[in-house]
Structures are given as C-alpha cells and as structure tokens.
Amino acid sequence: MDELTTDEPDLNILPIVGMGGIDKTTLARNVFDDPYTIHHFDKRIWLTISQEYSSREILMCLLSDREDQVSNETLVELGQRLHKMLFGRRYLIVMDDMWSTGAWNDLKLFFPNIGNGSRVLVTTRLCNVAISLGSHNHYRVDFLDEDKSWNLLCQKTFGQEGCPYPELEEIGKNIAKKCNGLPLAIAVIGGLLANSNMRRDYWETVARNINSFSNLEDDEHCLKILSLSYNNLPIYLKPCFLYMRVFPEDYDIFALRLIKLWVAEGFLKPTPNKSLEDIAKEYLRDLIDRNLILIHSWTYRGKPKRCGIHDLLRDLCLRESQKEYFILVPKVQQLELSQLHRYNRPCLLCGSLFTVQMIDLSEVHVASQSTSFASLPVCNDCKKMYPNLTRLRLVRLKAFNEGDIEFLPPTKLRYLHMNYENESIVISPSAVLLLWNLQALSFGWDICKIVLPHEIWEMPQLRHLIVNQHVVLPDPTITQDSIVMQSLQTFSRIRNFRCTMDIIKRVPNLKKLKICYFGEDRSAEWSYYCLHNIARLPKLETLAFEITDFVSLKNITFPTSLKKLTLIYCSIPWEEMTIIGSLPNLELLQLHNKAVKGPEWSPKGNFFG
Known part of the structure; x- marks a missing residue:
C-alpha cells in the first residue's frame, strides 16, 4: 500500500510475483478495493491480461467499449482515446496475470506520465517479466507457513479457527503441510474435507494421496492436489x-x-x-x-x-475433459467430422475471425450437445458444417441474417441466441415450429425490433424469452387445445404486452416479467392491457415497467409474491408509492429516469418498514 500512495510523482510499475494459486490476485484485489486506495486515485481500472492477449481487446476493456462501438478505430486511435481519458487524473491500473511484457510494450505509450503519482500494479508468475517491466523492486508473495496453512485449512473445512475434532487434528496438520503453503490447494482440499462427514479413515486416504505427489514440480503438484477434489465430486457435479x-x-x-x-x-x-x-x-x-x-x-x-x-x-478442467472426451475446442476449419464422434460434447469455434484463445464468450456459440460457434458474421465453413451437426443443442450467433436460421438442424436445439443488425426482424412461423424443443430464446442489439409469430405460444419446453430490445409478442390463438406453458419463467422486455386472463392462464409459473409501453403505438386506454391481472401470477418475483408516458399505479395490481420492482420513466405521482410500500415481500425497488414525478415525497404510516 505504501508503494502505491508514496509521494513519488513519476508513473511507477509495481509487480506482484508468485506461482499460480498463491493469492497474487487476491492481494491485488484487496489493495484495489481498499477505501484509502479508492480515495487516493481519481481513476481505477482492473484488467486481466492472460497468456493469449489482444492489445485491441485490452484497450477496449480500458475504455469500457464494445467491439461494435469501435470497429472502425485503429489501435493507435483507441490508445489516443485512452491517453485523453487518463490525462490529468491520478490513476491506478491493475494488469492481472501478465505472462509476457508484450502487452505492456504495446500499451505503455498510452499511459500518461505527468508526475501526479499514477501507478500500474502487475501480477505475474514470472520473475523475468517483473524485471523486464523496469520496476526498481517487486513484491514476492511467499508460501504460507505451517501455522497459517493449518489455520486456512480449518477455516475452509470447519468455517472456524481450530479443529473441533481432536482425532483429526494431527492428520489435518499433515495434510495442510503437504499442500506446500499454496492457498488455492489448501482451499480446495478444505472444500473436499468439509464434505467428508469428518471420518478419520477418509482423511487418512486424502493424506496418503497428497504424500504421493511430494516429488512433483510445484505446478504439477498443485494440479494433482486439485484433481483429488474433482475425483471425489458427486457424479452429477x-x-x-x-x-x-x-x-x-x-x-x-x-x-x-x-x-x-x-x-x-x-x-x-x-x-x-x-x-x-x-x-x-x-x-x-x-x-x-x-x-x-x-x-x-x-x-x-x-x-x-x-x-x-x-x-x-x-x-484441471482441460486435462480431465480431454481424458473423458467431454469437450473439444478446435476451429471449424480444422475439424474432421470423425473427431465429433469421439467427444461427448464437442465445442467448435469458428476460426474465420477469432482464435480459440482470443475469443470472448459474447462470440462463443454452443452447439452439438454443446458445440461452440463464433461467427461475425456466419462464415461459409460454419454453414457447411450445419448439416453434419444433427445433435445441435446450443447456439449463439452474431450478426445473423434471417435466412441463416434455415441452416440450423431444428429439433435438438435447446438454447438459441441471435444478434441481428437489421432495424426490424419478423420471425417466420415455420422457423419457430422447427424449434419446438427450445428452452431459451434470446435476442441481442438494442436497435432491432423483433416481431414474433403466434406460434411462439406453441412451444411447451420454452423456459426463457430473453431480449435486450423490444419484442412484439402477439396474442395467442385461443383454442380448446391451447398449450399451457408450464415451464416458462422469463418474459423480458415485451412490447405493449396485454395481460388478459387467457394469456395469464398460459403462463402460470412466470417468475420474471419486463414490459415496455410506448405512447406512439399503444392503445389510448390502460384498461386494454388488463394490468390488474398481473396479480394472478402467484410465482412472479421480478417485475419491470418501462413506460414513456404517465401511468397510475391504480391501473396495476401487484402480486404479493413480488420481491423486485423496477420502474423506468412512468412519471408516477409520489403519493401513489404507498401502493408499492404495502407489498409484503418486496426487497428491492429501483426507480430510473423520471420514474416518479413531484418535488419530494413524505412517506406516511409504516410503508417500506
């Protein structure tokens, strides 16, 4: 802490060095979140580097930008924006898990050094990286001694200081000692022992296994200890x-x-x-x-x-999944179809734009009982692969066109996320009917309006309809054979949703509902939307309204099960807030962007008590 806040005016690089699992990141996080640090620095940014890094992605993280926002900017232009953002501020930047000085060499010119005491804190496993950063000194995280190792094991195993079982103390201290002072190994073994019913014979088995790893190198020794916890997991985990x-x-x-x-x-x-x-x-x-x-x-x-x-x-996940043929992550262009049959859950990454190491999960698209596609847009190699992926289960697709959905093998899909760049998309009934096993359907891009067909109400397995923009959901066709969507839990950001009794009866187990009403295209009368029927959703816990004009809470009846309520715009009079204050189970009320109107509010009675 002293090194961070010293009077030294020049930009200082402060490395924290130690092997994996020794709590370098924990130490850096504690310093980063310390109240004095927060007060001392005008700007703080936490950044993870990792072995395979992209200087462009690092700059976007520093600027808190998305790829679609900066797609036309060069690396230098991004760096200049960063320099402008930091200039004149005393800043602290944490670069966690640095494996080489490459990232620093690419970016250091964009960190202003104007003599105001700014700092860059780096965590690394490698001493040569710390030395190459040009720092005068670095902080090495030492291994825990035997006493601290035993205390940590007790905390992770028993949730307290000391061992409440005298017959386990000696063997427990031996286990802690054999973890070689590595906090991660001790914590994971503690989690294993906590589920052992405190049997001495089990603890002795764990001790023997750890003793057998004593001649291994540090990283391999740690992995072997971690594997003990994996091997003892219940099969379902x-x-x-x-x-x-x-x-x-x-x-x-x-x-x-x-x-x-x-x-x-x-x-x-x-x-x-x-x-x-x-x-x-x-x-x-x-x-x-x-x-x-x-x-x-x-x-x-x-x-x-x-x-x-x-x-x-x-x-450890990588090693064990390879042993069990659980997940494969090649690029689509490198894949041989014969490989698919060896793996229980092959995971594919489109290699046209990303390498496996560079990929962000917003571009990870899971298919074939869990096969991942990264597509921006969908490349021809991916489209050629679709007919061969007959077990397709999960897909995330970026910059997808309407016609591309025809390439997806239909009936096995469980999770589908689609990003459209169009201003308006109409999903065809035939496309929905082909996806009758779908459990989660989500859409991206705020600029896009999605119009769903009536057939969306005929998907009995659907659990979540999740969107980041406005979805137009038509009223269902009412017949004697109408499907009750028992599994449906989430309706998010539905546009001008009508809560008629026919609709409420179709979604009896809904837990989360977000509705948007816009003056330009909604009916003139609030009674048309039957908002009083929301009270007939007995399991509803989360409710959000986004309304661009005035609404009275007297038009809405809330279920007593409600735990979280969000109001956006709405312009509700303050005096009507007593209606919300009387909800017995409400835990969180969020008010955004003129959700209420009036200069002040004086609560009366025991509301919100």
Whole structure:
C-alpha cells in the first residue's frame, strides 16, 4: 500500500510475483478495493491480461467499449482515446496475470506520465517479466507457513479457527503441510474435507494421496492436489465443473447465464417440486462451497451474480475433459467430422475471425450437445458444417441474417441466441415450429425490433424469452387445445404486452416479467392491457415497467409474491408509492429516469418498514 500512495510523482510499475494459486490476485484485489486506495486515485481500472492477449481487446476493456462501438478505430486511435481519458487524473491500473511484457510494450505509450503519482500494479508468475517491466523492486508473495496453512485449512473445512475434532487434528496438520503453503490447494482440499462427514479413515486416504505427489514440480503438484477434489465430486457435479472450460481464461461469467446453459445441456437430475433452475443453483452453490468456482460479485439478495474459475482449476478442467472426451475446442476449419464422434460434447469455434484463445464468450456459440460457434458474421465453413451437426443443442450467433436460421438442424436445439443488425426482424412461423424443443430464446442489439409469430405460444419446453430490445409478442390463438406453458419463467422486455386472463392462464409459473409501453403505438386506454391481472401470477418475483408516458399505479395490481420492482420513466405521482410500500415481500425497488414525478415525497404510516 505504501508503494502505491508514496509521494513519488513519476508513473511507477509495481509487480506482484508468485506461482499460480498463491493469492497474487487476491492481494491485488484487496489493495484495489481498499477505501484509502479508492480515495487516493481519481481513476481505477482492473484488467486481466492472460497468456493469449489482444492489445485491441485490452484497450477496449480500458475504455469500457464494445467491439461494435469501435470497429472502425485503429489501435493507435483507441490508445489516443485512452491517453485523453487518463490525462490529468491520478490513476491506478491493475494488469492481472501478465505472462509476457508484450502487452505492456504495446500499451505503455498510452499511459500518461505527468508526475501526479499514477501507478500500474502487475501480477505475474514470472520473475523475468517483473524485471523486464523496469520496476526498481517487486513484491514476492511467499508460501504460507505451517501455522497459517493449518489455520486456512480449518477455516475452509470447519468455517472456524481450530479443529473441533481432536482425532483429526494431527492428520489435518499433515495434510495442510503437504499442500506446500499454496492457498488455492489448501482451499480446495478444505472444500473436499468439509464434505467428508469428518471420518478419520477418509482423511487418512486424502493424506496418503497428497504424500504421493511430494516429488512433483510445484505446478504439477498443485494440479494433482486439485484433481483429488474433482475425483471425489458427486457424479452429477462433474459435467457442470468440466463445462467451465468452455469459457475463456479469466472470464467473468453471469451466474444466471451459466445456470441456463447447464439446464439446456441436460446436466441436471430432476427433483420433485423443484425447478431445473433451482437445482442448478444448488449445484452452483455446491461447487462454490468446494472452492472450485469463485464468486466475483453478489446480488442485492446475497446470491452469486458473477463467477469464474481459477486458471489452475481451468487447467484441471482441460486435462480431465480431454481424458473423458467431454469437450473439444478446435476451429471449424480444422475439424474432421470423425473427431465429433469421439467427444461427448464437442465445442467448435469458428476460426474465420477469432482464435480459440482470443475469443470472448459474447462470440462463443454452443452447439452439438454443446458445440461452440463464433461467427461475425456466419462464415461459409460454419454453414457447411450445419448439416453434419444433427445433435445441435446450443447456439449463439452474431450478426445473423434471417435466412441463416434455415441452416440450423431444428429439433435438438435447446438454447438459441441471435444478434441481428437489421432495424426490424419478423420471425417466420415455420422457423419457430422447427424449434419446438427450445428452452431459451434470446435476442441481442438494442436497435432491432423483433416481431414474433403466434406460434411462439406453441412451444411447451420454452423456459426463457430473453431480449435486450423490444419484442412484439402477439396474442395467442385461443383454442380448446391451447398449450399451457408450464415451464416458462422469463418474459423480458415485451412490447405493449396485454395481460388478459387467457394469456395469464398460459403462463402460470412466470417468475420474471419486463414490459415496455410506448405512447406512439399503444392503445389510448390502460384498461386494454388488463394490468390488474398481473396479480394472478402467484410465482412472479421480478417485475419491470418501462413506460414513456404517465401511468397510475391504480391501473396495476401487484402480486404479493413480488420481491423486485423496477420502474423506468412512468412519471408516477409520489403519493401513489404507498401502493408499492404495502407489498409484503418486496426487497428491492429501483426507480430510473423520471420514474416518479413531484418535488419530494413524505412517506406516511409504516410503508417500506
């Protein structure tokens, strides 16, 4: 901390050096998030470099830009924008997990050095990288001593200091010692022992296994210890853990997205009276408790929001998935069809624009019981492959054209995400009917208006309709044989949605609903939309309204199950907020962009208490 905030005016590079799993990133994160650091620096940016890096992608991360926003800018132009953004500010930039000085050499000219005490903090496994950065000194993270190793093992195993089982203390200290002072190995073994029912014979087996690795090199020794935890996973958790290798190194994963992918993959064992999503959340919690998946951020309700996996654990995923022929990640152009039959879940990456190492998950497209396509746009090699991928299950497609959907083998698809660049897209009924097994359908691009056919109501397996722009959803055709969409949980950003009783009856288990109403094309009367019927959705937990003109809450009846409510625009009078304040289970109220009107609000009674 002293090195960061010293009076030295010049831009300083401060390397943190240590082997993988020794908590370099944890140390850097603690410094980065320290209140004094936040106060001292005008601008702080956290950046992960990884072994295979792209200077362009690094600059986009530093600028918080997306590829579509900067597609015409050169590397120099991006760098000049970064220089302008940082100039005059005292900044702290963390470059985590640097494997070579290449990234620094490409970017250092864009970091202004105007004598205001700015700093760049680098974490690396390699001493020669730290030396090459030209730093006067570097901080080496030491291995834990035996006492600290034992204390950490107790925390991870028992959730407390010290061992509450005297008969396990001696053998536990031996296990901690044999982890060679490496925090990651100790944490993962702690997660393993925590699920052992505290049996001495099991602890002795773990100790013998760790002792057998004592002559291996550090990285290999650590991987062997980590593999003990994988080998002892319940069989139903193994595919969920191995699936993490699909994501790029150091990738920040939305937990809800991961859950939807696991559901679509069919990894989950159904349990009576539990949704597949709830089961997936339990699996995720179990892997987190075992220290195999890391939580990066939390929701307001204390649930995992973003998660990831340590580099060494990803290496373990790579190794184990190759052993079990679980996932293959070649480029489409390099693929031999005979390879597909060797792997349970082959994962393909379109190589026309990206290498496997450079790919971002926003361009990862999963298919063939989990085959990944990266297409910007879909290349001819990918299109040629489609007829041979008859087991296609998950797909993410970027810059897709309407006609390209015809290339997708239909009935096996479970998860489909499409990005369109057009201003308006009409999905044909025949395309929807071919995707009758679909569980999750999502669209990207805010500029695009999506018009869905009536047949969307005839998809009994659909669980999530997720969009980032406005979707026009027609009223269903009402017949005696109308399908009740029992599995449907998410309707997101539906345009001018009518909550008639016929529609409400079709979606009895809806948990999340976001509706948009726009004055230029909605009916003049709010009664037309039957918003009072929302109260007839007994499982609804999340509700959002985006309304560009005035609406009275007296037109809406909320279900008592509601936990999160978001209002955007709306212009609701403050005095009507007592209606929301009376909701018994509401945990979060978000008000955005003139959601309410009036100079001030004076709550009365016990509302929001």
